[in-house]
Amino acid sequence: MDETPTGPTGETEAEVRATATAPQKGTVTQRAIERIKGMISEGLLEPGQRLPTERDLAAQLGISRSSMREAIRALTVLGVLEARHGSGIYVTRLEAGDLLETFGVVADLTRGPRLVELLEVRRILESTATALAAARITPDRLAAVEKHLTAMNATDDPEEILAHDLAFHREIAVAAGNETMAAILDGLSSRTFRARVWRGYQEEGAFARTRREHAAIFRALAARDPEAARAAAAAHVGEVEEWLRSQVGPS
Amino acid sequence: MDETPTGPTGETEAEVRATATAPQKGTVTQRAIERIKGMISEGLLEPGQRLPTERDLAAQLGISRSSMREAIRALTVLGVLEARHGSGIYVTRLEAGDLLETFGVVADLTRGPRLVELLEVRRILESTATALAAARITPDRLAAVEKHLTAMNATDDPEEILAHDLAFHREIAVAAGNETMAAILDGLSSRTFRARVWRGYQEEGAFARTRREHAAIFRALAARDPEAARAAAAAHVGEVEEWLRSQVGPS
DNA sequence: TGGCCATAGTGGTCGGACCACATCGATGGC
DNA sequence: GCCATCGATGTGGTCCGACCACTATGGCCA
Numbered sequence: 001m002d003e004t005p006t007g008p009t010g011e012t013e014a015e016v017r018a019t020a021t022a023p024q025k026g027t028v029t030q031r032a033i034e035r036i037k038g039m040i041s042e043g044l045l046e047p048g049q050r051l052p053t054e055r056d057l058a059a060q061l062g063i064s065r066s067s068m069r070e071a072i073r074a075l076t077v078l079g080v081l082e083a084r085h086g087s088g089i090y091v092t093r094l095e096a097g098d099l100l101e102t103f104g105v106v107a108d109l110t111r112g113p114r115l116v117e118l119l120e121v122r123r124i125l126e127s128t129a130t131a132l133a134a135a136r137i138t139p140d141r142l143a144a145v146e147k148h149l150t151a152m153n154a155t156d157d158p159e160e161i162l163a164h165d166l167a168f169h170r171e172i173a174v175a176a177g178n179e180t181m182a183a184i185l186d187g188l189s190s191r192t193f194r195a196r197v198w199r200g201y202q203e204e205g206a207f208a209r210t211r212r213e214h215a216a217i218f219r220a221l222a223a224r225d226p227e228a229a230r231a232a233a234a235a236h237v238g239e240v241e242e243w244l245r246s247q248v249g250p251s
Numbered sequence: 252m253d254e255t256p257t258g259p260t261g262e263t264e265a266e267v268r269a270t271a272t273a274p275q276k277g278t279v280t281q282r283a284i285e286r287i288k289g290m291i292s293e294g295l296l297e298p299g300q301r302l303p304t305e306r307d308l309a310a311q312l313g314i315s316r317s318s319m320r321e322a323i324r325a326l327t328v329l330g331v332l333e334a335r336h337g338s339g340i341y342v343t344r345l346e347a348g349d350l351l352e353t354f355g356v357v358a359d360l361t362r363g364p365r366l367v368e369l370l371e372v373r374r375i376l377e378s379t380a381t382a383l384a385a386a387r388i389t390p391d392r393l394a395a396v397e398k399h400l401t402a403m404n405a406t407d408d409p410e411e412i413l414a415h416d417l418a419f420h421r422e423i424a425v426a427a428g429n430e431t432m433a434a435i436l437d438g439l440s441s442r443t444f445r446a447r448v449w450r451g452y453q454e455e456g457a458f459a460r461t462r463r464e465h466a467a468i469f470r471a472l473a474a475r476d477p478e479a480a481r482a483a484a485a486a487h488v489g490e491v492e493e494w495l496r497s498q499v500g501p502s
Numbered sequence: 503t504g505g506c507c508a509t510a511g512t513g514g515t516c517g518g519a520c521c522a523c524a525t526c527g528a529t530g531g532c
Numbered sequence: 533g534c535c536a537t538c539g540a541t542g543t544g545g546t547c548c549g550a551c552c553a554c555t556a557t558g559g560c561c562a
Contacts, residue, residue: 027544027545027546028545028546029324029545029546033328037356037359037360040360041359041360041443053511053512053513054512054513055512063546063547064546064547064548065547065548066317066320066545066546066547066548067545067546067547069317069321069513069514070320070321070324071324072513073280073321073322073324073325074324074325074327074328076325077284077325077328077329078328078329078353078356080356080360083512083513083514084512084513084554084555085512085513085514085553085554085555086511086512086513086514086553086554086555086556087511087512087513087554087555087556088511088512088513088555089512089513094360094361094362095365096361096365096368099356099357099360099361100357102329102353105288105329105331105350106350106351108288108292109288109291109292109331109345109350110345110347110350110431111345114346114347114430114431117347117429117430117431117432118431120429120431120432121376121429121431121432121435124375124376124379124432125372125375125376128375178368178371178372179365179368180361180365180368180369180371180372181368181371181372181375184372192292278513278514278515279514279515280514280515304542304543304544305543305544306543314515314516315515315516315517316516316517316518317514317515317516317517318514318515318516320544320545323544334543334544334545335523335524335543335544336522336523336524336543336544336545337522337523337524337525337542337543337544337545338523338524338525338542338543338544339524339542339543339544340543340544
């Protein structure tokens with residue numbers, strides 16, 4: 001797309017300049033990823049903004065469309081970009097939910113002792129979030145929490161229970177007023193992750209205990225008692241954590 | 252490339268079977284990503300194991316090598332796979348560090364009010380990690396922490412200070428005995444993230460205060476006092492958090 | 503005026519070609 | 533006999549060009 005090729009392989013002026021500042025570090029695709037990330041963090045690309053076409057981007061960086069597509073795909077999976085077939089490529093809103101969606105992958109692929117550690121992280125965050133929620137929760141949101149609590153107790157279908165269980169904790173996390181924390185907890189409770197752990201846990205007849213713990217959490221929220229809420233949430237997650245610890249590392 | 256085309260577009264037998272179980276949900280690349288993720292979570296692919304070649308994988312899923320490469324690239328960026336030029340594609344160890352490396356991207360691209368939330372998450376995790384470290388840290392690791400503390404105080408080069416600052420907290424996180432938490436904190440303290448926030452913070456002459464806070468954290472660790480350690484760490488991160496809050500959302 | 507449709511532009515997929523690098527075995531010298 | 537060297541082979545990395553699927557736009561027709 002440029003005139004005056006400056007080298008035997010036909011690099012454009014722009015490419016030569018880029019090569020001078022960043023001499024072949026890693027693959028061209030990796031460089032393209034860093035480049036686009038850089039454009040965003042430097043403010044050249046705003047959230048929601050549309051990018052040039054794949055073909056144009058590739059030309060600008062002096063690489064092939066294939067390599068550029070790999071870069072775009074990677075950033076898409078990371079929740080940074082969003083490709084709309086027939087329309088164009090856009091920067092996401094870059095909100096917590098967008099960027100932390102990949103956290104689910106971590107939860108799904110973690111195994112062994114690391115799984116216990118992940119649950120420990122969740123215990124720490126969940127207990128704090130619940131304590132914050134107790135201090136800040138609004139009446140209508142508290143009602144929503146109660147709705148999921150009763151719905152959870154009204155059915156025997158494990159699928160439905162799990163769904164309301166997730167929603168129960170999600171409402172609380174949002175009520176804590178920290179969307180980033182809520183997004184992380186969401187990832188740590190991703191559908192497949194919970195199913196993986198809870199299947200075995202609930203098979204040991206832990207339904208009753210789970211219900212009791214949920215009720216305790218709700219009572220603490222209704223009473224606007226942060227300390228009680230923290231304790232209840234920590235105990236709730238801690239129960240599963242301890243069970244999992246015994247499964248993974250039988251001393 | 253196959254014989255006996257079974258449809259007007261020339262699908263192979265394998266593709267028809269796959270289509271029957273997973274009817275065109277999303278792009279073929281996305282399907283390939285899910286497929287490989289599934290193979291790993293189901294244990295068909297072990298950590299460290301080598302995968303078939305790109306060409307073979309593409310043939311197995313009935314897609315082109317280009318699409319398969321995009322899938323592999325995405326999983327590589329996510330820290331699930333590792334491609335070694337000339338050798339092959341391998342599953343990573345799937346350890347906390349591998350999978351949580353992408354957390355740095357989140358820290359780098361988060362902005363505005365979400366940045367404060369991210370720092371709040373760090374405060375929660377860091378204070379807990381420091382408390383745990385106070386109870387568990389070994390003498391040699393404590394010595395390593397002290398080394399970074401003194402090195403940090405011995406220089407005026409901001410770059411060097413930052414490096415030792417990072418190492419200081421990293422040693423503590425590792426000493427807490429939860430590699431997953433350490434990996435997350437690592438991501439939340441990624442070089443560019445810290446530089447972005449720290450620059451403005453330190454410009455206000457916060458060096459002295461930072462040193463005092465670090466000293467307090469170390470004293471609590473040396474005294475094996477978890478509560479003091481938690482408080483010191485929380486105050487340390489909280490200082491920055493408050494400053495950032497005033498910068499972002501001037502009420 | 504309003505809805506429909508041809509069209510241009512975009513991302514999605516494909517196949518093939520070539521290059522750069524790693525690996526390993528054969529070869530040759532010590 | 534042993535080890536260093538050097539090829540051959542196979543792998544991921546890059547590029548190209550073509551075509552498909554979808555969207556959006558604008559003009560056309562009722």
